[in-house]
Amino acid sequence: MTEQQDKISFLLDEFSGDEQSRAVLDEIEGDVNLQYNMRRYQMIGQVMRHELPRHVNIDFTADVMAHINQIENPAMTDNSRVDIANRQSIWTWAVMKPFAGMAIAVSVAMISITLWQSSSVNSNSEPTSDQIVSIDQQKIDRLVSQSVQANAVVVSSSLHNGMRWKIDNNAPALQQKLNAYLVNHTEYSNSMQGLIPQARVAGFDAQN
């Protein structure tokens, strides 16, 4: 530190502009303590020459630099900055509120249209319930055309969970028919329309 102070003292009196003295100046600019040191050395000379004003203001340099910073960055004081930021946000919200409402309405409409369209697309690609019924009907007709034994199906209502059909294992045509129905149902329930909440119960018990 003493070596640096000696360099500051020499720099104040005999700055030559060479590389060495420039390096010392760099060092001073980068170190607040060295700047204070330089300031006190300068003050000693000012006191000796009776150059000190009646009221010494040790914050003067800081005040000047703060003003310069304020001029260079006209970003105002913190309070006014917050105030203006608030005013801006209020103004922005006041202006943007109707647009925000419209944006939400448009979004809802868009989602509805998209869902409707996708539902239409699905309707095009997948059979409607009427079509399913008709397809089923074709299969059923095909199956019915095969010989189905009488009394192959026994409808029982004694069970707690609704009606059950007990299938006679000896009626393969009917089993095939019901299997076809189950396959058809599974495909349907995996589709968009199958997601619509409704109870679908399909099953059969094999009667041994």
Place this chain on the structure above:
Amino acid sequence: MGTNLLDAELVKRVQAGDKAAFDILVQKYQHKVVNLISRFVSDQTECYDIAQDAFIKAYRAIGNFRGDSQFYTWLYRIAANTAKNHLASRARKSPTYSVDVEDAEHFEGESGLKEYTTPENLLLTDEIEKTVFKAIEALPEDLKSAITLREIEGLSYEEIAEVMGCPIGTVRSRIFRARDAIDKELRPLLE
């Protein structure tokens, strides 16, 4: 000569955008500028406000400073003009304040700027002067002579070496030791 070269280097740095260099220039010349302005304006608070304006004007105009004159000559011209303009504008504006008696105690006048002329500042000035002169009195004679020849007479190290009959290195060492001894007493007042 050294101080002029230092000013020129600092100006060059400010022109290149180095604000810390201007900080050093303000530190160096603030008291001279305030004293100059106090020849035009008696109120010390006004003096500091005008000095502040002068430094800000200097900072904004430093890009146009070509170094034809010395920096302090240029700065003094700005300070003197700022003080004169201040007086002229004050003369144009007659004091039209209407202050209630109850508010008069807290009235800060036209500017309402920072108060520089506080009793604390006055006391600080006295203490600084007393401390420095007391420390100088306590210095060994060779140190006292070296620092006096430098600070009051403005001699260069070479000239002091001739006067004192010693090498320049010795002059440098004596001046530094004198400053260091005074600084040890001064530092507690400014921290």
